[in-house]
Amino acid sequence: MATTLGADLGVDGADITVTCGATEALDVLALSLYGPGDEVLMLEPVFDVYIPQARLAGATPVTVPMRLDPVTGWSFDPGALGAAVTPRTRALLLNSPFNPTGTVFTPDELADIVALARQHDLWIISDEVYDELYFGERPVSVRTLAPERTFTVGSAGKRLEATGWRVGWIAAPPGLGAGLSGMRQLTSFCSPAPLQAAVAAALPIARQDGFYDTLRAGYAERLALLSGGLRDLGASVFEPRGTYFLTARHTHWTAGSLVEQAGVAVIPGEAFYVRHTAPQGLLRVAFCKSTEDIHLALERLERYVRSQS
Ligand SMILES: Cc1ncc(COP(=O)(O)O)c(C=O)c1O
Numbered sequence: 001m002a003t004t005l006g007a008d009l010g011v012d013g014a015d016i017t018v019t020c021g022a023t024e025a026l027d028v029l030a031l032s033l034y035g036p037g038d039e040v041l042m043l044e045p046v047f048d049v050y051i052p053q054a055r056l057a058g059a060t061p062v063t064v065p066m067r068l069d070p071v072t073g074w075s076f077d078p079g080a081l082g083a084a085v086t087p088r089t090r091a092l093l094l095n096s097p098f099n100p101t102g103t104v105f106t107p108d109e110l111a112d113i114v115a116l117a118r119q120h121d122l123w124i125i126s127d128e129v130y131d132e133l134y135f136g137e138r139p140v141s142v143r144t145l146a147p148e149r150t151f152t153v154g155s156a157g158k159r160l161e162a163t164g165w166r167v168g169w170i171a172a173p174p175g176l177g178a179g180l181s182g183m184r185q186l187t188s189f190c191s192p193a194p195l196q197a198a199v200a201a202a203l204p205i206a207r208q209d210g211f212y213d214t215l216r217a218g219y220a221e222r223l224a225l226l227s228g229g230l231r232d233l234g235a236s237v238f239e240p241r242g243t244y245f246l247t248a249r250h251t252h253w254t255a256g257s258l259v260e261q262a263g264v265a266v267i268p269g270e271a272f273y274v275r276h277t278a279p280q281g282l283l284r285v286a287f288c289k290s291t292e293d294i295h296l297a298l299e300r301l302e303r304y305v306r307s308q309s
Pocket of ligand 1: 167
């Protein structure tokens with residue numbers, strides 16, 4: 001890929017391994033960094049591939065629950081994370097901006113996490129696929145705080161809205177990329193070369209011509225439309241600070257009833273929980289949809305709410 005790749009990805013100085021999307025990047029890291037007897041620490045709710053990938057690598061995923069306050073929304077307790085570390089813990093798997101909560105960890109929160117990783121000599125896998133999709137302060141990349149132990153995962157699918165192209169990457173600490181490339185050769189050998197070339201050509205243009213600003217502005221509009229509409233219908237919305245998902249609750253809604261009776265598909269909170277119990281009635285709603293589709297979904301939900309009263 002192009003020589004400006006490190007700068008285009010915002011990971012100058014890192015060893016870069018190109019993968020078939022972030023999904024393969026996470027798999028390569030799981031297979032490379034831990035194995036039988038090891039534990040991998042992650043927050044819950046948890047993005048769906050983290051648990052099976054850890055298990056396929058033979059390791060044990062250990063989840064620590066986020067808190068959901070009805071007024072202030074999602075937060076996590078660094079003390080609880082620290083308490084979950086054991087002599088078997090090998091790595092911490094983070095995601096900021098966080099799917100599904102939309103959390104963007106603050107510099108202070110990340111500093112606590114990095115201190116914990118240093119104290120226990122843990123690798124940090126930082127899934128930053130939504131790094132350009134934020135509403136407010138730009139997310140801090142974990143590798144700027146701990147370049148010696150952080151593996152950053154990125155996705156052209158999210159950045160360029162080209163999910164089907166299957167181009168992702170790992171930015172590894174200097175000197176550690178060769179081992180990952182070796183493992184990656186065993187998973188799918190390489191991401192299709194023409195698509196790598198297309199992504200390499202598109203990334204500098206995206207960086208220089210304000211593409212990401214336009215992307216964010218478009219998502220911010222759709223977020224405002226969806227969250228305002230859901231609130232008008234009586235839902236509590238936990239405003240995301242990044243990603244294209246929001247979490248919400250409504251006293252009378254379940255994911256099943258919305259699909260079957262309103263004709264609107266959302267994901268039930270339980271889909272993101274393996275060890276702890278999902279907050280009652282939690283729903284994840286996507287706004288990576290056209291404005292027309294969001295209007296249509298809100299109309300259907302309004303009809304559903306009226307039919308209930
Ligand atoms: C948090 C997170 N990580 C990784 C991925 C996988 O990305 P890719 O499509 O590049 O494999 C996704 C896709 O939804 C995601 O939400």
